[in-house]
Amino acid sequence: MLTAVLVGFVAALGFAFAGNHMRKSVSYWIPFLPASLFVYFALMVDPVLADGAILFQYNWAESMGVSMNFRLDILSLLFALLITGIGTLVFLYSTAYMRDHKQLDRFYGYLSLFMASMLGLVLAENLITLFIFWEMTSISSFFLIGFNYRDKKAGRAALTALCITGGGGLLLLVALLMMGQLAGTYSFTEILQSGDVLRDSSMYPVILLLLFAGVFTKSAQFPFHFWLPEAMRAPTPVSTYLHSATMVKAGIYLLARFHPVLEGPGLWQNTLLIVGGITMLFGAIHALFRTDMKAILAYTTISALGIMVFLTGLGTPAALAALGLFILVHALYKSSMFLVTGVLDKTTGTRNLTQLRGLGKYMPLVFAAGMLAALSNAGLLPALGYHSKHLFYEASLGHITHSTLLTGLALVTNILLLAAGLLIGLRPFTGQPSHHPAERVSSLLWLPALLPGLLAVAAGLAPVFMEKTLTSPFAKELTTTAFEGHLHLWGGFDQLLMLSVMTLAAGLIVYWKFSTPKESRVTLVNREKLSPGGLMYKAAVQLRNFFKTLIHILQNGYLRYYTSVIVGFLVLLMGLRIQYSLEFNYDLARILDIQAIEAVTMLVMVISVVVSVVSKSRLLAVASLGSVGLCICLIFLYFSAPDLAMTQFTIDTLTVVLFVLLLNGLPAYLLKADRGIHWRDLILAGGFGALIFLFTLEVLNQPTDSGINAFYAENAYLLAKGKNVVNVILVDFRGVDTLIEIVVLAVAGLGVFSLIKLKVTDAPE
């Protein structure tokens, strides 16, 4: 299992470094990676159905409660199969679609990185591990949206997506940490037992809201949906894979994952029903008004994600069975539609519906793929969509108080989605041909588009099988109630059939009304300035301007201001601290017990300080500052801290060297006669010194022997085989601190280097 998750990361690294060796001949072998993973997960279906959940345990950072455990149950298995299955199709399709692209190494690197992260996300059993993979999907999505980096709009879209999903991710992290704290563990299997603890906690509403923030941003729920249509700047295979079939469903996965732990009437249900309801209707309406095929698909995806959130909000076994089935159905028909769009775009050079007609004659198989997808979307027999639509209505009718309202909402959404699906699957292929493509469509392009449609039909004809393997175990996993006997090809004349017929009839009428897309309609719904996206963008610009002004005030390029601001702020902050408590508890006699040699050192130090302040020469000032440093070295030595003394000595030497280096570059040294400046500096420096003095005295309150130094002294040799306790602390006991410190040092070095050396003149072509 660990291999299955990590192989994608290894492959990603390999692809990324392959460089020019990554040619098309190599790329034909790549689909075998997701395909073999798919086979691996397909073989797991039977064990999972038999056992419920299988746990794979791997140690990682046990001491911090972070493990690499993986949990394979019906929910994660469904997603794993989608990720690898759709992944295989997308990789296969890319071999033809991206054939002539120059940066195949990057493309496959990012795509594999994404696939592995997504697999890790759905399989992770530990909340922290889950979060790490969650963030990695956001990052790989950023790279893939901005893949055509010369396109400025793609760059902006990538940044928007990263800001929205990344911001949500941060809030999600807080939610996960709070859950972990309350449950006392980060293991999901154990948290599953402590649902009541979480629900009874006073932090329950906070956890829910933070979790929702993560979910709604990732899964493009209103009002955070706007990044998804923009993300369509990515190459079509990427849109298929990330922004329709898998990544955007990560939020849904998380909701379903935590459903058994966190669900409850009130906040959970109502929020999900309201947000999901708004999103599904909003997305469906917007989709109809678009002319760009990918825009239509983006908005129908938003709508479908809304349906999934809505179903989770309903929360009954019927609703969750419908959710499980709909995740599969949507992935199948939506990926097919995207791939069809990609073929049309590739052969005709446009995705604009107003310019595409009658292509069915030239590419019958692509037409078949589009039609099958539209059928499944419409919920017509024999496609699988028929069953998911039935379950959807059954779930909404089952709501106790508002069944009419919710069913009405579902009905309208389904009608609009049906029409939108026909716009993609039917409209470009009928009528008078607009283009006469000379080339035949490669089988690598039409096959991945057609396969999901055929699969949906096959599955649709086997309702009992689907119920046994998917809907019933899915509902049982999430609600502990099995859900059986609801899927059949013919259920008699009942409410559900009536609703289906109504959907179809009304949908066809809407399609007929909207079947000639017009550019003018786009502007009708595109209220850029009032949309959530526009408003958030405006807010972001305002925020940036605010900080720009602030930075111009605080960091205006004069070193003296920087120093004043930093020191002044510190004085203010520490001064506030004095207000709360300042207790001295020291032994004056011990402090005054000064050796003659210490007194002399002190005297030298004071003289040096005075000299450095009043001297008229820079070199003299620097040299006397250096002698202050050397005096500090001596004091370290007197109090037997040779390591500190050595470090201080070398640092001091380097500082003086650096100073002397810079002396040449500085303007002539003018002792400012301005009294005001003298006073300002005196007050700042004096205040800072006085505060440090006070705090040093306060430190003496702490007992010098707290046991920790005894521990270090005793165990330095026993545990770490070292006799120099200071060094042992640095490299062993607190080694991680040191590791982080050298990384900070490295970043500082790179920062100085790039500030001085790299002069960006103009954006390179």
Place this chain on the structure above:
Amino acid sequence: MHRNNDDNQSGQMTTLILRTASTYLMPLLLLFSIFILIRGHYEPGGGFVGGLIASIALVVYGYANGLKRIKSFLQFHPGGLIPTGVTLAMLSGIAPMFLGKPFMTGLWLDQQLPIIGHVGTALFFDTGVYLVVVGTTLTIIFSIGEEIDS
């Protein structure tokens, strides 16, 4: 003194004594820095101080003989030491994980090596620190020095 160094255009001091002394000092100081690095686990010293001493050795040499000389002596940009050091430190932390122990567990060879003594992951970690310190210090000082020259 600091005002009349017009001939100091290439970051090069004209003091003959310093130039001659630095030629002998640099190898000695470099050796000393390695000595300090290795003894760190038992006596005062360690990667941080060792790195600083090595930086001083190279900076003083560069000062006396010009940045070009020190660059041709090093043959590579000191900035390259930074990632090398971080990687080395990281690897010495990760190494125990392959033996099923937690991150950063100290591993030690049973036998003592001549001169160096006990060899363990801590020494590699400290060497990483040493390289990062040298890399960062030299990158900063050389960058500033070159900026002033130009």
